[in-house]
Amino acid sequence: MQRAPVDEGVAEEMQRVLYEVKRIVVGQDRFLERVLVAMLAQGHLLVEGVPGLAKTLTIKTLARTIRGSFRRIQFTPDLVPADLVGTRVYNQKTSEFATVLGPVFANLLLADEINRAPAKVQSALLEVMEERQVTIAG
Structure with missing residues (x-):
């Protein structure tokens, strides 16, 4: 070989x-x-x-x-998917929505205690890992 x-x-x-x-x-x-x-x-x-x-x-x-870039996430039962992937935030001054990216956009991500996270949060993490894409609601 x-x-x-x-x-x-x-x-x-x-x-x-x-x-x-x-x-x-x-x-x-x-x-x-x-x-x-x-x-x-x-x-x-x-x-x-x-x-x-x-x-x-x-x-x-x-x-x-x-x-x-390095980010660390401490998974807890009260975490929501937006805490992981990010969300859209309304800016009153510009009257527009801006995307705030979550910690999964780091080059190296340390996810601690994944088993504590709710199923929806684990699903969002698996989407990032498997599909290499992120779905941000809004």
Whole structure:
């Protein structure tokens, strides 16, 4: 079986990112490598673990290293889909609606305690993850 050609620029950039994040996050090499694989595959990553394993710090540091945006959502039972994806807000001065984007528009999103969210909120998150699109009501 033949290997796909490796873009040297991408490989060098990933080495740089790995080095920079490892300077901040110590002892989580395997986790960090899996995060980078998920990012390169343009996929998603489910991370489970006890508090204190540097999950948030890893993602935050990675976002800063790649010059991307980072958002964290703490899922709670009172969350509504608009809290996640955004909403339309009426501006009285201009008499127009403006779209306020939610945290799902970040480059890296950390969704904490997804199981606590209502079904409609989980459905909105799954739409973003599966379809790579957002439906904003209004």
